[in-house]
Amino acid sequence: MNTENKIIIGRLESIDLPLLKIKDLQVRVDTGAKTSSIHADNIVKIIKDGKKCVSFDIHPDIHNVNKLISCVAPISDIRKIKSSNGESEQRYVIKTPVTLGAQKWEIEITLTNRADMNYLMLFGREALGTQFLVDASEVFLQSTGDAAE
Template sequence: MNSNTKTIIGRLESIELPDLAITDLQVRVDTGAKTSSLHVDNIVRFMKKGKPYVTFDIHPDIHNVSRLISCTAPLNDIRKVKSSNGEAEQRYVIKTPITLGDKTWAIEITLTDRSDMNYLMLLGREALGDQFLVDPSLVFLQTITKD
């Protein structure tokens, strides 16, 4: 894909995770991070019809911690991820659709404790694929379009 057909996004964007009922989530776009990560609490792994699942809680509005969304998703993987502080940890990985601007596609997200970070989610380079160019001097270039 050449650069003329790629969508330009900023270092901060607002996304939706429709299968998790999350709208207007501000994310930090991080091309230095391979995998996307999401801050969650109370992760529990369980089996449903012979398949592994996880439940977890998200506080999608950092300014309103009383708002809580409980989510359930199929477990896609468990992998060792090196965090920004250089320590490796085992993380659950889910695969779920994301909407950014007028595009929706499935991405992998690792579930972790990001409570010491400014943004609940990092959007990593694997999720960006070859469809976006990041302009780090700009923010919120893509707004989610509603029909």
């Protein structure tokens, strides 16, 4: 395996989701999860400009539940996803650009209730693609973040 051109990231990183107007969102990198997922409230299928979309609310700051971002995104897919507790659920999938460090690319994210989780977003292995290696002993290697867990 050629690891020479890979970017090393930690088990926690901070990303931007510019189309969703989210900056410095702390995410848990999870190579066991195929698809990335984000905690969303008030998930509703709508039609906007003749296209199937989903509207949803995100609280991007886990320490400030009063901060709310209302989002609308085209529905890319609806998938049956098995969560870590073994239960399956139908989830809306959206595609959106992501920035991690100096890297920018498009990822898929499923919308779900992650209220019981420590991090609002899981960054799954499909989002990692072939450009990253994960050092599970480190945090915030490509981003600034609060290193305290």
